[in-house]
Amino acid sequence: MNSIVLRDISVRFGNVDALRGVTVELRRGEVVMMVGPNGAGKSTLTRVLLGLIQPTAGSLVVDGRAATVDNTFKRELGYLPEAVAFSDNLSGRQVLRFFARARGIGRREVDAALARVSLSAAAQRAVRGYSKGMRQRLGLAVAILAQPPLLILDEPTGGLDGEGVALLASLIEEWRTAGRMVLLSSHHLDVLEQQVDRMVVLRQGKLIAAGTPRQLRERVALRHQVTFALTSSHGASHDDYAAALGQFGPVTTQTDQMTVEVLPERMLEVTSIHPRFPGLVTGLAVEPPSLEMVYRRLLAEETQP
Amino acid sequence: MIGPVGRALVWYEFIERVRDRWVIVISVLFAGLASAVSLYGKSAGGNAATLAGPSLVTLASLFIPLVALVLSHDAIVGERERNTLGLLLSLPVGRFEVVAAKFLGRGLALVLSIALGLGAAIAVAGGEQAGVLAKLLVPTLLLGLVFLSLGVLVSSLTSRTVVAASTVIVLWFGLVFFYDLLLLALLVITDGDIGVDTIAHLVEGNPTGLYRLEMMERLAGGKSLETLGGQAELPTPLRTGITWLTWIVVSLLLSGWALARRQVAR
Numbered sequence: 001m002n003s004i005v006l007r008d009i010s011v012r013f014g015n016v017d018a019l020r021g022v023t024v025e026l027r028r029g030e031v032v033m034m035v036g037p038n039g040a041g042k043s044t045l046t047r048v049l050l051g052l053i054q055p056t057a058g059s060l061v062v063d064g065r066a067a068t069v070d071n072t073f074k075r076e077l078g079y080l081p082e083a084v085a086f087s088d089n090l091s092g093r094q095v096l097r098f099f100a101r102a103r104g105i106g107r108r109e110v111d112a113a114l115a116r117v118s119l120s121a122a123a124q125r126a127v128r129g130y131s132k133g134m135r136q137r138l139g140l141a142v143a144i145l146a147q148p149p150l151l152i153l154d155e156p157t158g159g160l161d162g163e164g165v166a167l168l169a170s171l172i173e174e175w176r177t178a179g180r181m182v183l184l185s186s187h188h189l190d191v192l193e194q195q196v197d198r199m200v201v202l203r204q205g206k207l208i209a210a211g212t213p214r215q216l217r218e219r220v221a222l223r224h225q226v227t228f229a230l231t232s233s234h235g236a237s238h239d240d241y242a243a244a245l246g247q248f249g250p251v252t253t254q255t256d257q258m259t260v261e262v263l264p265e266r267m268l269e270v271t272s273i274h275p276r277f278p279g280l281v282t283g284l285a286v287e288p289p290s291l292e293m294v295y296r297r298l299l300a301e302e303t304q305p
Numbered sequence: 306m307i308g309p310v311g312r313a314l315v316w317y318e319f320i321e322r323v324r325d326r327w328v329i330v331i332s333v334l335f336a337g338l339a340s341a342v343s344l345y346g347k348s349a350g351g352n353a354a355t356l357a358g359p360s361l362v363t364l365a366s367l368f369i370p371l372v373a374l375v376l377s378h379d380a381i382v383g384e385r386e387r388n389t390l391g392l393l394l395s396l397p398v399g400r401f402e403v404v405a406a407k408f409l410g411r412g413l414a415l416v417l418s419i420a421l422g423l424g425a426a427i428a429v430a431g432g433e434q435a436g437v438l439a440k441l442l443v444p445t446l447l448l449g450l451v452f453l454s455l456g457v458l459v460s461s462l463t464s465r466t467v468v469a470a471s472t473v474i475v476l477w478f479g480l481v482f483f484y485d486l487l488l489l490a491l492l493v494i495t496d497g498d499i500g501v502d503t504i505a506h507l508v509e510g511n512p513t514g515l516y517r518l519e520m521m522e523r524l525a526g527g528k529s530l531e532t533l534g535g536q537a538e539l540p541t542p543l544r545t546g547i548t549w550l551t552w553i554v555v556s557l558l559l560s561g562w563a564l565a566r567r568q569v570a571r
Contacts, residue, residue, distance in 0.1 A: 013570065044570065050395045052569035071397035079395040085387040089324035090317075101313035102396050142392070 001076055001149050002028045002063050004049075004181065009058035011044050011205075018044045019055070019205045026150070026181045031172055031195050034185040035295050036202035042185035043082065045202070046154050049183070050079060075103075078148035082155040084139040088128035092119055092138050095127060096145065103146045113141040117167060132159035137167070144171060151175050153184040157191055165191050189291040199291065201298050208302045213291055220297040222289035223249055223261035226270055229283035230256055241280060244273045310398035311406040318380075318410025323417065327375055332418035335368045339426035343438065347430055355525075358437055361426060362520040365445045366513050369419060370452040370481055374473040376415055377456025380407045381564060382469045391569050401561035408457050408557055415449045440523045444516055447549045451512040452477075454556035461560040461567075484511045509540055512552055519545050 004026040011019040019041045026032055034042045047053040049060070051069030060067045067073060086095045093110065100110045114120045117137040127135065136159040143151060156168055172195045175182050186192060189199075199216055201209040209216060228245075230238065232255065242258060245251045248270050249261040262270055267286070274281055307315070322328055342364055346357025381404070384390035393403060423442055427435045456473055463469040488507055491499060508514035522539045540548070 013568070047391060047569060050391060052391050052394055054568065071399075074395060074397040077395065079392055081388045081391050083388055084392060086389065087321050087387075089321050094317075094320065098313055098317040099396075101316070102310040102398070104309055 001181070003061075004150065005061040006045065006049060007059050007061055009045060009048055009055045011041075011048065011053060012056045017205050019048070021058070022202065022205070022207045024183075024200050024207075024210070026183055028181060029176055029179045030197040031176050031182040031184070032198045032200060033189070033192065033196045034183070034200045034202060035187070035189055037299070039204065040202035041205040042202055043154055044205075046152055046183070046185060049152065050074075050077070075146075076148055077150040077152055078143040078146060080136075080139045080143040080151075080153045080156055083158055085135065086127050086138060088126065091124050091126055092130065092134075092141075093123040095138060096123075096141055099142050099145055105146055109145060113145045116144065116171070117141045118163075133161050133164050136160050137164060140168065140171065149180045151180065151182045151184075153182065155186055156184055157186060157188050168192070169195055189295055193291045196291065199295075201295060203299060203302055209298045213294070216291075216294050216298065217288055218264065220289075220294050220301070221264055222293055222297055223263055224267060224289065225259055225287040226262050226267070227257055227259040227285045227287070228281045229285075230258060230280055231282055232256055241273075241277050244276065245270070307402060307406060307409075308398065310396045311402040314393075314398075314403065314406035315410040315413070318407050319413045322376055322411050322414035325376075328372070328414065328418065331368070331372050331375055332421060335364075335372060335418070336422040336425045338364055338368070339422045340429045343426035343429040347434065352434075352437075357426075357430060357434065358441070358520075358524045361423075361438065361441055362517060362524070365423075365441065365448070366516055367481060368422075369445055369449045370477055370513065372418055373415055373449045373452035374456040374477055376411045376418075377408075377453045378460055378469045378473045379466050380411060380457045381460040381560070382463050382466050383460070385464070385569075386466050394569060400565040401558075404457060404461065404557055404561040404564060408454060411457075412450055412453055415453055416446060419445055419449055437524070441520065444519045444523065448512055448516040451549060451552040451556075454553045454560075458556045458560045458563070461563040480511055481513050484514065509544075509548060512549075515540070515545060515548055 006022070006024045008021045008023055009019050010017070010021055022041065022045060024032065024034070024045065034045065036042055044053060048055050048058075049069070051074065060069065062073070093114065096110045096113060097107075100106065111120070114123050117140050119134065119137050119141060122130065122134060127138070130138065136156070140153075140156070143153065151172075153168075153172075157165055160168060169192060172182050172184070172192065176195070176197070182195075184192070189196075193213070196213060198212050199210065200207065201216075209219065211219070230241070238253065238258070242251050242253055245258060245260040248266055249263065252259045260270065339361060342360045343357050346360065349356060379386075381390065384393055394400065398406075420442075423438070423445060427438045430438050455476060459472045459476065460469050463472060485508075488504060491507075492504065508518060518539055
């Protein structure tokens with residue numbers, strides 16, 4: 001599979017429009033993240049792709065051809081549902097063995113998946129004794145078991161600790177590097193920001209923005225944080241420097257550094273003041289606005305009358 | 306009809322159910338009571354067909370529907386609540402196949418539970434009496450499978466496990482206790498005007514009633530109703546078999562249909 005397009009998808013539950021003409025495209029080697037507040041339609045769209053919900057309108061296009069979510073398509077995907085809870089009566093290995101049997105996969109792959117999510121040591125224990133994070137890792141192991149070309153992760157960070165999130169990030173990276181596709185939905189953009197190639201922002205069943213993180217940053221034109229490291233022994237007054245930086249945006253001062261929030265189009269101008277303060281600045285770091293901030297701005301723009 | 310996913314699911318359901326503490330408790334209780342009844346019949350020195358047999362039929366007609374409903378009430382709705390129904394249906398498997406596999410897997414667990422319970426009673430009876438009690442096995446399994454399929458149906462139609470559990474309890478009370486009382490009330494209300502054949506058909510329409518009728522046939526013979534003053538004939542084995550099968554197939558088809566038309570929104 002090289003591309004999957006969910007085109008003009010609409011879903012109606014009774015009187016509620018869960019999705020209204022949403023189009024999302026997945027490409028080989030790409031990680032697409034769906035974001036949006038509760039009830040935005042992220043899980044509904046995921047379930048349309050899984051064949052769990054029949055859309056009232058719209059179509060699925062795989063590699064340029066109209067397709068349906070049949071068994072052939074399902075063999076190509078791995079899925080982690082939100083807050084999945086496997087049977088307490090079975091061990092982690094038994095749960096995984098079921099999914100392996102169902103997909104015609106051997107024990108070696110089961111062991112590999114358990115090792116990949118760092119659950120080998122707990123594999124024989126009953127799921128009843130698993131922590132929330134361990135259950136989520138087991139869900140991840142189920143999703144990656146068959147090494148599917150398309151990985152669908154619904155709120156994958158739920159219950160994961162820092163180590164678990166790092167594991168998740170490395171798995172997503174692995175899928176991207178291998179030229180596979182990942183579609184994930186999350187409330188927590190910050191933790192997976194580095195892994196995202198494209199973002200889809202949904203609100204009340206409508207697509208309000210889509211694009212690469214760079215495109216979305218450009219669209220909302222949020223200020224970048226530019227931090228200058230300063231020498232403390234310099235003769236020039238830090239206050240003068242702060243005043244000069246102030247023309248570009250709000251300035252935060254610390255003992256040996258200053259941070260100014262600058263609009264993207266004025267980024268180059270900031271450095272133009274430095275000839276007036278020779279030797280004062282020893283280093284510079286630019287931090288673009290986080291995807292979380294971009295997302296919040298996009299939502300705010302949408303809600304403004 | 307059952308593909309690789311379905312076969313895996315049958316095994317998974319069987320293993321998962323035989324480890325369920327409620328299933329274990331209720332099965333052990335049934336085995337204990339069945340053995341006690343059998344032991345009582347043996348010590349009383351009576352014929353199993355007239356003493357231990359009918360008592361076991363009464364016990365089984367109460368317990369087996371309950372075991373079956375406990376086994377099956379969360380088959381689909383439990384998956385939905387654990388958020389694993391979507392995961393299961395994201396596998397290359399049809400929804401009717403999921404229902405069939407769940408029924409078969411849980412059916413195996415039920416067969417094991419009944420075989421252990423009645424097996425214990427038969428072993429305790431020993432000798433010739435064991436052969437008489439062995440006649441209970443097949444009809445009791447069928448009774449269990451009918452209620453199992455009804456539990457799966459309830460599970461497919463409900464959205465919460467607690468609702469499914471309440472519904473099967475009502476179903477159990479209704480079919481095991483109140484159904485016969487209702488028929489009795491019908492006779493009283495109509496002052497006996499209702500035909501004997503109609504009443505007989507209505508008794509046959511309830512799996513528990515059908516089970517009792519069949520066991521009457523097996524233990525006491527076809528003329529037993531006549532001896533008791535009844536005028537209706539006991540159902541033939543073919544008719545009984547068709548009725549059992551109809552209950553199971555219709556319940557499972559309705560479950561599959563309910564699951565197939567349902568949007569799995571969570």
